[in-house]
Amino acid sequence: MDWDKLKTFHAAAQAGSLTRAADLLGLSQSAVSRQIAALEDDLGVTLFHRHARGLIPTEPGNLLFEASKDISRAVAIAEANVHDARDEPSGGLRVTGPTAFGAIWLTPRLGQFHKDYPQIRLQLILDDHEIDLAGLEAEVAIRPFASSQNDLVQRKLMSGTQHLYASRDYLDAHGIPTSVEDLDHHPIIHYGPPHLAPIPGLDWAAHVGRGEKQEPRRAAMQVNTLYGVMKAVVSGMGIGGLPDYAARENPALVRILPEIDGPSFDFYFVYPSELRGSRRIAAFRDFLIEQARLWEN
Known part of the structure; x- marks a missing residue:
């Protein structure tokens, strides 16, 4: 089974819409639709009911989605570990955070991060609601609340007065x-x-x-x-x-x-425990902690 098609299917099933899946994958909506249609042709089954309100998995679609969760996570962790095996922090880093915080406070500070770590390519996914870290939709989340999940590492970043x-x-x-x-x-x-x-x-x-x-x-x-x-x-x-x-x-x-x-509320820097040794995440964490310290002082 072609991994690119399966990855696109997994994103669409998780997002519930072609548009949102396209945003998560950095593809066009038409490219996502073509990949899913090709996978359906390969398997000889319909994976989604397509409605105006979004995509609803069929019974075969639900079965494939459950199987693809573990595959997607394993591949994402393997990719992360390969990037972090290099001498210098490098590779892509998917970061999610609240829309306003990301647009107003975070983004203007990332130019300096790029100067410090030019080999790290950031992808920001700004959304006012949670993106799933357990499924590695993103590797890092900045959240305006503490996480209750035991498999996530978190550190307070700054206060939201x-x-x-x-x-x-x-x-x-x-x-x-x-x-x-x-x-x-x-x-x-x-x-x-x-x-x-x-x-x-x-x-x-x-x-x-x-x-x-x-x-x-x-x-x-x-x-x-x-x-x-x-x-x-x-x-x-x-x-x-x-x-x-x-x-x-x-x-x-x-x-x-x-x-x-x-x-008031507190912002937390959150990431999966499997990525505790990631050099990319450590570099980004330390940079934001310093930026938050400068801002609060």
């Missing part, structure tokens, strides 16, 4: 709130719907200063990524509760009501 922010233009036009009660007279932008948030409490700006029996402030707009919340606040639409990593280095944003703290 949160505060209230508004744009300079907005404050010039509408005035600076001087008390938490003043927030009732300003449009609030926050992450929503709240139940889809990767961590609890990202809609905290709607609740701050409100008692348990009071209704939260109605949002002028909800956005399902923190990056979108930040861009809406920058545009002058209203006030938002943002992680400091998303706002502190943005000159268009001003912290308001500095005595008010939002809920």
Whole structure:
């Protein structure tokens, strides 16, 4: 059985869609579709029901997916070990992390990492929900919560403190709130719907200063990524509760009501225990720990 076709099938079954599988594999959607169709021809069975809502494995597809999990993991670990057997850290490194954190804090710092380790090729997979490390969809994850899995190694990277922010233009036009009660007279932008948030409490700006029996402030707009919340606040639409990593280095944003703290959370650097000796991962870990130390100080 052709490994490239099986790897493409495995990614599609895991992702549940051609588009997401194509993103994970770095291929076009049409290439993924052709590989799966070719594998179905080779085996003489249909592996997926194709629906508008995505791909649903057939019974043979489910059987093949279960078998391909162990194969995919073994090949990924073998590839990683081959890369790490070289004298200098080199090869590809798949890293996943939250969309806003990856786009705003992480990516601008990676130019220096490339200068330090030009032989390591990073692939960023930014998503607000978990990518499976056990199946080695990625080798490293940066997560805004601690993992409960025993087969993962994790280290705290930095704290995600949160505060209230508004744009300079907005404050010039509408005035600076001087008390938490003043927030009732300003449009609030926050992450929503709240139940889809990767961590609890990202809609905290709607609740701050409100008692348990009071209704939260109605949002002028909800956005399902923190990056979108930040861009809406920058545009002058209203006030938002943002992680400091998303706002502190943005000159268009001003912290308001500095005595008010939002809920904090911690970022963790996480990777599978089988890759504990990886030079690529150690280089990336140490680089980010130093970058986080410089940022927090």
